[in-house]
Amino acid sequence: MSRVRLQTLIDRSVRNMGAVHNVIRESTIEMIKRAYGEEINVQISSGFRSYADQTRIYNQGRTSPGNIVTNAKAGYSNHNFGVAIDYFLTSHDGSEAIWTVNAQWRRVAAIGKQLGFSWGGDWTSFKDFPHLQMTGGLSTAQMRAGQRPNLKMNFTPTKVEDVNTEIGGNRVMGDEPSILTPNGSVHIRAAQTFANSRDYPTRAKANFKTLVVDGFAGPLTNNALIRIYQYFANVTIDGKYGPRSKRAANTLRRGTASQWWVRLLQSSLNAKGYKLSIDGSFGTATENAVISFQRSRNINVDGVAGPNTWGQLFR
Known part of the structure; x- marks a missing residue:
C-alpha cells in the first residue's frame, strides 16, 4: 500500500480551509509539509466558516442530531473570521481519518505552535484538540467590530520537492478557494x-x-x-x-x-x-x-x- 502523496494532502486541505487569512493558509501548508517529513499524515477538516455554517454546527447536539462539538455561536468563533483551522490525521494511504489524540497528534500541534498557532488542546475550560488558531491578540468581539489581525509568517516556506518523502499528486477538481486578506476576500x-x-x-x-x-x-x-x-x-x-x-x-x-x-x-x-x-x-x-x-x-x-x-x- 503506497503512502498518500503530500500534494494530495495539501490540495484536500486547501479546499477544506476555504477563505482563510493568507498567513493561516501558508502556515498550515508548512505544518502539513513538516509533519509529512516526520512520517505523519495530517489533513485540515475545516477553516473559514460562514455565520450560517457556525449556527448549523452549534445546533448539533442541541436542536439537531449529533454530539456537541462547539460552544461558540455565530460570530463568536475564530473560524468565522478566517483565522482558525481544525485538523486530523490520516491512515498511511490517506483513505481513513484518524481522530485519536496520540503522540503524532500532539507532535502536529507542536509544529503548529512553532509556526505561530495556539492550540485548543492547551485550553483549560473546553479542550478542542483539533483546533489551531492565530488571532494576533484580537478577540472575537474586536473582529465582529471590524478589526482584523496583522499576521506575519515567521518561517521560510519549505519547498514540496525538499520534503524527504514521496511527493507529487494531482490537484483536486474545482476552483481553488479564495484567500482572505486583512481587507477581506x-x-x-x-x-x-x-x-x-x-x-x-x-x-x-x-x-x-x-x-x-x-x-x-x-x-x-x-x-x-x-x-x-x-x-x-x-x-x-x-x-x-x-x-x-x-x-x-x-x-x-x-x-x-x-x-x-x-x-x-x-x-x-x-x-x-x-x-x-x-x-x-x-x-x-x-x-x-x-x-x-x-x-x-x-x-x-x-x-x-x-x-x-x-x-x-x-x-
Missing part, C-alpha cells in the same frame, strides 16, 4: 457588489439593507443572496430557503444562458469561499466550483446547480 467583495447592483436591495420588495462591501461573508450577505434568488424565482421574498423556494429552483448547468441566474450562482459560491469571476458565463471554472462545493457538502456530485445545491449554498 476580493471575490466575496465581488459577490457583495453584485448583491448591491441593479437596485436589488429594493427591487420587488427584496427589502435587504445595502451591504457593506467588506469582503467578509456573514448572515447579511447570505440573506441578501437568498432574497435575490426569491426575486428571480418569483416566490415570496422572506429570506428563507423553504419548500416553495426549493420547488422554484432554476437548475443551472454548463452552457446555461440565464446570465443573471448564473451571476447569482457565482456570487453564492464566492460567498462560500470560491474565487469565480461573476460574469454570467457557466463555463469550466463555474462547473468545477459547483463540483467542489457539492463534494464538500456530501450531496450528488454532478456539476449541476439544482434545488439541493441551492439549498446548501443558502445554509
Whole structure:
C-alpha cells in the first residue's frame, strides 16, 4: 500500500480551509509539509466558516442530531473570521481519518505552535484538540467590530520537492478557494457588489439593507443572496430557503444562458469561499466550483446547480 502523496494532502486541505487569512493558509501548508517529513499524515477538516455554517454546527447536539462539538455561536468563533483551522490525521494511504489524540497528534500541534498557532488542546475550560488558531491578540468581539489581525509568517516556506518523502499528486477538481486578506476576500467583495447592483436591495420588495462591501461573508450577505434568488424565482421574498423556494429552483448547468441566474450562482459560491469571476458565463471554472462545493457538502456530485445545491449554498 503506497503512502498518500503530500500534494494530495495539501490540495484536500486547501479546499477544506476555504477563505482563510493568507498567513493561516501558508502556515498550515508548512505544518502539513513538516509533519509529512516526520512520517505523519495530517489533513485540515475545516477553516473559514460562514455565520450560517457556525449556527448549523452549534445546533448539533442541541436542536439537531449529533454530539456537541462547539460552544461558540455565530460570530463568536475564530473560524468565522478566517483565522482558525481544525485538523486530523490520516491512515498511511490517506483513505481513513484518524481522530485519536496520540503522540503524532500532539507532535502536529507542536509544529503548529512553532509556526505561530495556539492550540485548543492547551485550553483549560473546553479542550478542542483539533483546533489551531492565530488571532494576533484580537478577540472575537474586536473582529465582529471590524478589526482584523496583522499576521506575519515567521518561517521560510519549505519547498514540496525538499520534503524527504514521496511527493507529487494531482490537484483536486474545482476552483481553488479564495484567500482572505486583512481587507477581506476580493471575490466575496465581488459577490457583495453584485448583491448591491441593479437596485436589488429594493427591487420587488427584496427589502435587504445595502451591504457593506467588506469582503467578509456573514448572515447579511447570505440573506441578501437568498432574497435575490426569491426575486428571480418569483416566490415570496422572506429570506428563507423553504419548500416553495426549493420547488422554484432554476437548475443551472454548463452552457446555461440565464446570465443573471448564473451571476447569482457565482456570487453564492464566492460567498462560500470560491474565487469565480461573476460574469454570467457557466463555463469550466463555474462547473468545477459547483463540483467542489457539492463534494464538500456530501450531496450528488454532478456539476449541476439544482434545488439541493441551492439549498446548501443558502445554509
